Amino acid sequence: MITRLSLGAVGLAGLAYGAWLLLGTGWSNIVAAVEWLAGGVLLHDGVVAPLSIVVAALALRVVPSSVRARVAAAAIVIGTTATQALPLFDRPGAKPDNPTLLPRDYVTGWLVIVALVVVVSAALVLLDRVRARRS
Amino acid sequence: MALPIPRESSFTSRLRTPAVSARIGRWLGIAFTIAFLTGLVSHWAQAQTWWIPYPTAPSWGYRLTQGLHLVSGTACVPLLLVKLWTVFPKLFQAMPKPFSREGVLTVLERGSIAVLVAAAIFQLASGLSNSAQWYPWGFSFRPTHYAVAWLAIGALALHVAVKLPVIRQALGSDVEDDALNRPGTQATSAGLTRRGLLRTTWVATGVAVLATAGATVTPLRRISLLAVRNGKGPQGLPVNRSAEAAGATDAAQDPAFRLTIAHGDRTVELSRDDLAALPQQTRTLPIACVEGWSASATWTGVPVRDLLDLVDAPASSDISVQSLQTRGAFARTTLQGSFSDDPDTLLALQVDGEDLDLDHGFPCRLIAPNRPGVLQTKWVHRLEVIA
Numbered sequence: 390m391i392t393r394l395s396l397g398a399v400g401l402a403g404l405a406y407g408a409w410l411l412l413g414t415g416w417s418n419i420v421a422a423v424e425w426l427a428g429g430v431l432l433h434d435g436v437v438a439p440l441s442i443v444v445a446a447l448a449l450r451v452v453p454s455s456v457r458a459r460v461a462a463a464a465i466v467i468g469t470t471a472t473q474a475l476p477l478f479d480r481p482g483a484k485p486d487n488p489t490l491l492p493r494d495y496v497t498g499w500l501v502i503v504a505l506v507v508v509v510s511a512a513l514v515l516l517d518r519v520r521a522r523r524s
Numbered sequence: 525m526a527l528p529i530p531r532e533s534s535f536t537s538r539l540r541t542p543a544v545s546a547r548i549g550r551w552l553g554i555a556f557t558i559a560f561l562t563g564l565v566s567h568w569a570q571a572q573t574w575w576i577p578y579p580t581a582p583s584w585g586y587r588l589t590q591g592l593h594l595v596s597g598t599a600c601v602p603l604l605l606v607k608l609w610t611v612f613p614k615l616f617q618a619m620p621k622p623f624s625r626e627g628v629l630t631v632l633e634r635g636s637i638a639v640l641v642a643a644a645i646f647q648l649a650s651g652l653s654n655s656a657q658w659y660p661w662g663f664s665f666r667p668t669h670y671a672v673a674w675l676a677i678g679a680l681a682l683h684v685a686v687k688l689p690v691i692r693q694a695l696g697s698d699v700e701d702d703a704l705n706r707p708g709t710q711a712t713s714a715g716l717t718r719r720g721l722l723r724t725t726w727v728a729t730g731v732a733v734l735a736t737a738g739a740t741v742t743p744l745r746r747i748s749l750l751a752v753r754n755g756k757g758p759q760g761l762p763v764n765r766s767a768e769a770a771g772a773t774d775a776a777q778d779p780a781f782r783l784t785i786a787h788g789d790r791t792v793e794l795s796r797d798d799l800a801a802l803p804q805q806t807r808t809l810p811i812a813c814v815e816g817w818s819a820s821a822t823w824t825g826v827p828v829r830d831l832l833d834l835v836d837a838p839a840s841s842d843i844s845v846q847s848l849q850t851r852g853a854f855a856r857t858t859l860q861g862s863f864s865d866d867p868d869t870l871l872a873l874q875v876d877g878e879d880l881d882l883d884h885g886f887p888c889r890l891i892a893p894n895r896p897g898v899l900q901t902k903w904v905h906r907l908e909v910i911a
Binding site for chain 2: 407413420437438449495
């Protein structure tokens with residue numbers, strides 16, 4: 390109980406300090422930060438999470454049960470790297486005077502990752518079949 | 525057609541369970557703590573006039589901590605997404621009566637979770653955007669990312685304190701154990717098992733890290749397909765801000781350039797040729813930027829301490845380092861006494877045996893051990909002892 394109380398007290402102190410720091414950044418900065426704080430939650434709870442449920446429901450109908458686990462695993466890796474890659478697709482921070490920033494083609498890069506995941510998953514499915522036949 | 529609002533019991537997957545959340549949460553907590561601590565290190569390193577000076581050794585310290593900052597933050601992306609997926613039903617949990625003790629506690633607890641989730645998403649999104657130098661928002665990045673870091677770590681500690689009994693129970697039993705199941709949880713998985721989901725999450729985390737870490741881990745440069753830097757650039761070194769963007773192009777190329785070293789009334793002016801005629805030292809030191817990229821290079825130039833001796837500056841003098849740049853927040857930085865005394869702190873004229881590229885700070889730049897990239901001032905034209 391002492392662990393929980395002291396951890397909780399540390400947590401409250403951190404929250405209070407963070408709030409105090411944020412309040413010190415000025416009104417327009419606070420408004421912009423709160424917009425992005427709330428926006429991130431809305432984007433996740435309102436778009437990303439429901440989308441994952443819809444995709445999973447559709448996949449349950451079409452994907453045969455023998456390969457479901459491998460397909461789900463591939464979808465998780467592809468989906469999480471997509472979150473990371475999507476904002477880079479258009480290279481929005483790129484500057485004409487600095488070619489060393491965002492030097493890659495990120496669409497191709499992500500597609501290579503997708504292809505690797507698909508190939509590895511397909512190999513695992515084949516391995517599953519071979520094992521199932523032997524046993 | 526209106527979609528029905530789900531209830532907590534609408535979610536029946538075996539994977540959305542504290543047995544999985546606690547196991548992913550453990551790594552998420554570790555990764556967030558590393559990101560928080562390494563972020564604090566960076567704020568300390570950038571506080572140029574702090575009462576405990578930032579150490580000058582080891583020279584690779586800032587590179588290591590900021591590499592860890594990038595890697596731990598990137599690792600959080602898949603961990604957080606899967607963690608939130610496993611606890612999503614909680615969003616639809618029925619509320620107890622609002623004016624009971626339980627009701628007040630529930631509101632407080634769910635409020636702290638809202639802060640935690642909002643702060644966590646905010647930190648990852650703003651941090652990754654910063655590494656791509658993309659600022660699609662109206663807030664100032666540095667103070668806001670710092671303030672929200674305290675919100676995130678505070679809410680995280682509070683969350684762990686509240687959930688500790690569940691965490692202990694979950695981590696103390698097998699991941700497939702049913703004791704912590706929500707009512708209505710299915711007895712078998714439709715696809716992935718819980719173990720399978722955990723393994724997949726670790727793989728996704730590894731892929732995310734490998735795809736990014738090449739910006740700072742040299743051997744990974746070629747395979748990090750989503751890294752914002754690939755180690756290439758003029759003289760084999762990336763550029764954070766070009767001479768053009770800093771508004772330094774003309775002044776830096778002016779043949780009448782003179783470096784001024786000032787100590788009270790005493791000043792010495794040196795042309796670039798004068799600087800090149802002084803005894804030169806060569807050091808291998810990294811450039812490590814707060815945006816998460818780093819690269820090592822071999823610099824040749826005059827030790828700053830030798831230059832300060834020309835105006836009889838006392839030992840441990842704090843130095844104002846002034847740049848020709850006309851844009852950006854770091855045109856004037858403070859080099860604390862511990863750094864100006866360090867024999868590895870150079871006013872570099874060359875990198876890897878060639879005169880500095882204009883974008884690397886020609887005619888001369890500061891390079892010091894264990895120092896944030898933004899404080900390795902380029903296009904230096906004045907070193908002034910701060911009285």
